[in-house]
Amino acid sequence: xxxxxxxxxxxxxxxxxxxxxxxxxxxxLLRSYTIDEKGKEHIYMFGPESWLVTDNCDSxxxxxxxxxxxxxxxxxxxxxxxxxxxxxxxxxxxxxxxxMQNRIVMLMSSSAKERYEHFIKTYPNITQxxxxxxxxxxxxxxxxxxxxxxxxxxxxx
Amino acid sequence: xxxxxxxxxxxxxxxxxxxxxxxxxxxxLLRSYTIDEKGKEHIYMFGPESWLVTDNCDSxxxxxxxxxxxxxxxxxxxxxxxxxxxxxxxxxxxxxxxxMQNRIVMLMSSSAKERYEHFIKTYPNITQxxxxxxxxxxxxxxxxxxxxxxxxxxxxx
DNA sequence: ATCATTTCTTGATGTAAATCAAGGCATAGG
DNA sequence: CCTATGCCTTGATTTACATCAAGAAATGAT
Numbered sequence: 453x454x455x456x457x458x459x460x461x462x463x464x465x466x467x468x469x470x471x472x473x474x475x476x477x478x479x480x481l482l483r484s485y486t487i488d489e490k491g492k493e494h495i496y497m498f499g500p501e502s503w504l505v506t507d508n509c510d511s512x513x514x515x516x517x518x519x520x521x522x523x524x525x526x527x528x529x530x531x532x533x534x535x536x537x538x539x540x541x542x543x544x545x546x547x548x549x550x551x552m553q554n555r556i557v558m559l560m561s562s563s564a565k566e567r568y569e570h571f572i573k574t575y576p577n578i579t580q581x582x583x584x585x586x587x588x589x590x591x592x593x594x595x596x597x598x599x600x601x602x603x604x605x606x607x608x609x
Numbered sequence: 610x611x612x613x614x615x616x617x618x619x620x621x622x623x624x625x626x627x628x629x630x631x632x633x634x635x636x637x638l639l640r641s642y643t644i645d646e647k648g649k650e651h652i653y654m655f656g657p658e659s660w661l662v663t664d665n666c667d668s669x670x671x672x673x674x675x676x677x678x679x680x681x682x683x684x685x686x687x688x689x690x691x692x693x694x695x696x697x698x699x700x701x702x703x704x705x706x707x708x709m710q711n712r713i714v715m716l717m718s719s720s721a722k723e724r725y726e727h728f729i730k731t732y733p734n735i736t737q738x739x740x741x742x743x744x745x746x747x748x749x750x751x752x753x754x755x756x757x758x759x760x761x762x763x764x765x766x
Numbered sequence: 767a768t769c770a771t772t773t774c775t776t777g778a779t780g781t782a783a784a785t786c787a788a789g790g791c792a793t794a795g796g
Numbered sequence: 797c798c799t800a801t802g803c804c805t806t807g808a809t810t811t812a813c814a815t816c817a818a819g820a821a822a823t824g825a826t
Contacts, residue, residue, distance in 0.1 A: 481738060485746070495747040498735055504701060522739055544661060545702060552709040559716040560749035564783070578655055581638060582679060583803065589642070590652040592717035597783055599805055721813070740773065754813055756775055 453530045458521045465519040472515045474506040474535045480525025484517045486557055494560045508549035565601050567591045610687045615678045622676040629672045631663040631692050637682025641674040643714055651717045665706035722758050724748045
């Protein structure tokens with residue numbers, strides 16, 4: 453855990469980095485965000501004073517988020533291991549954080565079709581077990597819209 | 610931690626309940642969801658085999674989610690205290706889970722205006738510190754749309 | 767102060783998805 | 797078996813928001 457000061461505009465983490473850190477903001481403002489295929493930024497969170505900013509991924513996996521400083525900022529940097537104290541019981545919670553992060557990014561940036569495609573990849577087995585209208589409700593779209601998306605996808609093949 | 614079996618359709622938790630539990634799904638399928646002002650359901654998550662389903666709120670606060678069984682389901686019920694082992698270091702993580710849960714529900718069910726209103730309530734101080742286009746990016750809308758929303762809100766007052 | 771860059775606003779137009787509505791299939795219950 | 801209820805699809809219309817475009821205001825650099 454070491455304290456550093458960074459100037460406005462400094463990039464602390466890029467998408468794809470591994471062994472990413474946890475940043476505790478003492479003063480200033482960080483932001484984490486993704487950049488989609490069209491080059492558009494989607495801010496995942498702001499990190500003002502006293503906030504913890506990090507990518508909720510395993511420290512050995514490539515991360516998904518960029519993190520940079522919106523203001524001159526004083527932060528404490530820690531490794532994920534330090535923060536988590538090697539407690540294996542925390543892993544389910546981390547996996548969940550990671551899933552939630554993905555979902556937020558998805559909801560902010562994807563079309564109905566993309567969301568559905570992602571859903572069937574992530575939960576292939578559930579698709580058969582629940583009515584279509586519940587999947588629509590999970591995706592944040594109407595049953596009609598999902599029906600049309602499906603229709604279109606089946607034609608394509 | 611006790612094991613119970615519930616039939617398809619059983620409601621395990623209603624919005625507003627306090628001291629809500631953690632459900633570990635052994636077999637079957639649960640779902641958690643909200644119901645908005647218009648009576649529309651928004652599924653927050655599905656809980657198939659081996660998943661943990663819970664409302665990420667403090668056990669003394671009224672919860673936001675309904676939880677029910679989509680299939681006949683065998684679950685292990687635990688209190689939140691049991692699961693968290695009274696570890697105070699986990700509180701920041703829980704607060705974060707709660708924030709993420711709120712954000713997901715918000716992204717699924719709210720209009721641009723509602724999201725913005727929620728944002729200024731949640732981060733009143735940040736509004737002054739970041740350019741409008743970043744707030745738009747956080748809300749998942751365009752800067753133009755946010756500009757118009759703001760315009761409208763200022764007229765109303 | 768001047769010029770350049772970025773930010774915000776406003777208008778016109780386009781589009782994805784919502785809403786409204788109706789018909790066809792199932793499945794379940796009598 | 798028949799009927800009722802819920803589920804899915806399809807079409808017509810509406811709407812919220814995106815996109816495109818241009819100008820005004822603010823911010824920063826020299």
